[in-house]
Amino acid sequence: MSRFLLVCPPLVSHVRAFEAVGEALVARGHEVAFLLNAGGGALVGSPEFAVLEVEPGEAAPTLTDRPTGLFGILRTVREGAQRTASLCREGPRLAALWCPDAVLADQMEPAGALLAEHLGLPFVSLAAALPIDPEPAIPSPFLGWPFDPSREGLKRNRGGARVARLLLRRQRETLRAACRDLRIPERERMEDCLSPLATLSQTVPGFDYPRIASPRLHALGPFRASGVAEAPLPFRRDPSRPLVFASLGTLQGHRLDLFQAIARACRTLDIQLAIAHCGRLSKAEAALLDADIVTDFLPQRAVLAEADLCVSHAGLNTVLDAMEAGVPVLALPIAYDQPGVAARLVHHGAGLRLPYRRLSAGQVAEALGRLLLEPGFRRGAARIGREIQSAGGAEAAADWIERLVAAPAPVRAREPEPA
Numbered sequence: 001m002s003r004f005l006l007v008c009p010p011l012v013s014h015v016r017a018f019e020a021v022g023e024a025l026v027a028r029g030h031e032v033a034f035l036l037n038a039g040g041g042a043l044v045g046s047p048e049f050a051v052l053e054v055e056p057g058e059a060a061p062t063l064t065d066r067p068t069g070l071f072g073i074l075r076t077v078r079e080g081a082q083r084t085a086s087l088c089r090e091g092p093r094l095a096a097l098w099c100p101d102a103v104l105a106d107q108m109e110p111a112g113a114l115l116a117e118h119l120g121l122p123f124v125s126l127a128a129a130l131p132i133d134p135e136p137a138i139p140s141p142f143l144g145w146p147f148d149p150s151r152e153g154l155k156r157n158r159g160g161a162r163v164a165r166l167l168l169r170r171q172r173e174t175l176r177a178a179c180r181d182l183r184i185p186e187r188e189r190m191e192d193c194l195s196p197l198a199t200l201s202q203t204v205p206g207f208d209y210p211r212i213a214s215p216r217l218h219a220l221g222p223f224r225a226s227g228v229a230e231a232p233l234p235f236r237r238d239p240s241r242p243l244v245f246a247s248l249g250t251l252q253g254h255r256l257d258l259f260q261a262i263a264r265a266c267r268t269l270d271i272q273l274a275i276a277h278c279g280r281l282s283k284a285e286a287a288l289l290d291a292d293i294v295t296d297f298l299p300q301r302a303v304l305a306e307a308d309l310c311v312s313h314a315g316l317n318t319v320l321d322a323m324e325a326g327v328p329v330l331a332l333p334i335a336y337d338q339p340g341v342a343a344r345l346v347h348h349g350a351g352l353r354l355p356y357r358r359l360s361a362g363q364v365a366e367a368l369g370r371l372l373l374e375p376g377f378r379r380g381a382a383r384i385g386r387e388i389q390s391a392g393g394a395e396a397a398a399d400w401i402e403r404l405v406a407a408p409a410p411v412r413a414r415e416p417e418p419a
Contacts, residue, residue, distance in 0.1 A: 007112030010040030054090035087111035144339030221391025253280030265364035349380035
């Protein structure tokens, strides 16, 4: 039996992925604790996990819902650096009290790797978002660039890396300072904080760009809790019309203008539309949407099992759920790794992408019409979906973690045979 410390950003999608892996480990007799920033413990839904919060008396570090444009990007970098600094400052004391044997570190939170090295513990990287493991031909997941292994494509990727270095100055300063305080070799990029043992990713090879075979990177499919019954569809499907499910996630669900464009397009095409705004719209705002169903949350996988199309901000979890159901996606990427997710949808012929700025109902209607009428999009989604269904997910992640860092289960003494 081993004790695992899980370190990830206080984001719902990341916590849910880590919970699924943690539950698979607990079912095998291991113990699991989350180390999170102040306020992050409220996101953990399972009583099976211990929760360690740094600086619980302080206000939770903010997560901007306006992460675009130069100032939005710099604000997002600053907020991430503040969360990392907080974890590195308080994490050693809390981790030492819990006495973990190994660390599972989110690629998007480098503090997990730094704390593991400071404590002399093995750690495994988990990619709850697109993996950041670097390859010259693969652009940063934060960019919506196509896959281009030509000399020009490689040159462009190097230029993107140089621009990213300028934008991530605050992060580099934070990582260098944390390494000095923790008395470990200097790191200054998230890529420098990847586990030497393995990265376990929620993607599947058929959804990512073509990668050079690596013994470190294991694409295992979505990390989802097993044995949890999905809620039934809470509304009646109109069999005479196509059904579109629209969600912009927990951070971007406030974008009323995008939902209005989607609703007008669906009304024009006589499409049944179900919108989940994740609690980010007021009742008055929700009433402005001319859609069949407008609510805060819907059982996403149950709706996608019935849907013909999905309109999404290209959050990785929503897109993978759509692919598993064989449902093409109209992607409206806004920030974070969403441009990279949208680019992979287009690369594999499983969806289309539109810019979210100045989005018109006509653009949405034209894209939805193509997705409905051209069967290649559904074939592309179904191809990825079949790979996801056989990938292994959280159970496969637990297999790898036990193989790499877990102590073997205790062997029971053999009972003496009766005389």
